[in-house]
Amino acid sequence: MSAALYDLPGPRARRRHRWFGIAGTLVLLALLGWVLVLLFRTGQFTAAKWTPFLYQGIQDLLLTGLANTLRAFGLAAVLALALGAVLAAGRLSAHRPLRWACTVLVEFFRAMPVLVMIFFIYVALRAEPLTALVSGLALYNGSVLAEVFRSGVHAVERGQGEAAYALGMRKTQVMVHVLVPQAVRAMLPAIISQLVVALKDTSLGFLITYEEFLHAGKLIAANLDYDLPFIPVVLVISPVYIGLCMLLSWLATWAARRQRRNPRVEPGEVAAPEPATLRTGDHRAHG
C-alpha cells in the first residue's frame, strides 16, 4: 500500500481497533461454528460417508482423476506456450497480412468463453474429451499468452533492439538473441499466472465428461452404497485442487519477487526515505 489511509493509531484508536478485532473474530468464529453445526446436523461426518475413502478402488479412482487433470494441464500448457509464441511472432511480424491475421485470431479467441470453444470442438467436431479440452485451453491461453509475450517484447528498453541492429544483427537475430530472452524474463510471473488459469480451467473437462479429478469425485458422490458422500467428496477434492493452484500462484509471486531483486531486469527500487509514521501497512510484505 502506498496510499496513507490513516495515521499511526494512538492509544484510543488502538483500543477501538482491538474491540473491532475481537468482534470480527467472534463473528467469523460464529459463522464457522454455524457451518460446522450444519455439517454435523445433516450427518456429513458419519462413518458411512467417510469409509469409502479407505478403499483401494476409490483411492485409485481419485488418483487416476488427478493424473488425468495433470496430463490435460501439461499438454495444454505446452501447446499454449507454443501457440502463444507463434501468435506473438505473427503479431510482431513486419508483414502486414500476417500481422492482421494473427491479431484477428488472438482477439477472437480472447473474447470467446473457453467453454464455448471446448464444447464446439467436442460437440461439433466430435473430438475426444481430452482433445477437446486440451485444444480449447491451448487456443484460449495461447492467445492470452501471445499478448503477454508481445507486451513483454515491447517493454524491453528500446535501446536494446537499436543496439543490436547497430551491431548488424538481422531481424530474427535481434528477436531471438536480444529481445525475447529479456521479455520472457520480465514476463515470467505473468506467464505462470496464466498457467494457473489453465490449471483451474482443466476442471471444465468435467462438463464434457473427461475423466478428470472432479469427475472422479462426482462418481463417488453419486454412489448410493456410500450414502451419497457429496460433502465429504468436496471436502477432500477442494483442498487438493486449491492447493495445486496455490502452489503455482506462489511460484508466480516468487518469480516476481526474485525479479524485483534482480538489477538487470529492472533498475532496483530504492526505498524512499520515509518517516515511520502514517502507515500501518508497512510491516506487511509489499506486492
Add this chain to the structure above:
Amino acid sequence: MNVLLDNLALYGDGLLGTVELTVWSALLALALGLVMAAFRVAPVRPLRAFGTAWVTVLRNTPLTLLFFAVLLGLPRFGLVLPFTLFAVLALGCYTSAFICEAVRAGIGTVPTGQGEAARSLGMTFRQTLGLVVLPQAFRAVIPPLGSTLIALAKNSAIAGSFSVTELLGVYKPLNELGYSIIWSFVWIAVGYLLVTLTLSALFNALEKHYGVAR
C-alpha cells in the same frame, strides 16, 4: 442464417439469461469485492486476515469446482433456491476476489503524498478516503474492473452446463431439432462477442470520461 431466424426466441432467451446472470453476479461481486477490499486495507488484523484468506482461496479455486460445490452441495444443507440464484452466488463470490484485488491495487496507485497532504490539511479519515484517495483510485480501477467483468460474462457460460438458462445451453435443443451444429455455435459465438464487446466499449467510454493520464 436459418438457425438464427427459426430460433430467434430461443437465442433471445439464452442471450437474456447470460446478460441477467452477468448483471446480477456483477452487482454481487462489486459489493462483496468492495467490502473485502475495505477489509484488506483495514487497520484491524482479523478483518485483514479474513480478506486475504477470502481472496487467496477464491482466486485459486476452479470455478467449475465452486459451481459443483454450490449448486449440488448447498441443497444438501436443506438450502433450496432456484439454480439461477445459486449460479449468481457462485459467480459473484468468485469474481469478488478479483474485484477486491483490482480495487486494492487501485488504492495502491494513489501516491502516498496525496493522503499525507490531505491529513496534514486536517482532513478526517472519512474525508481523506472519500474526497482524496478513492476518487483517484477509481480512475485507476476502471480498466482492470472492465477486464474482470468481461471475464465474468465469459465465465457465466459454465452456468449453462448446470441447467441454468444461458446462451451456451442453446446448442442442446438446437442439436436435438437437427439444425447444423456448426452454425448454431457460430451464432452462440456471435452472441458472446456481442456481450463482451459491449462491455469493453462501455469501459472504454468510462475510461475516456474519467481516466486521467498520469
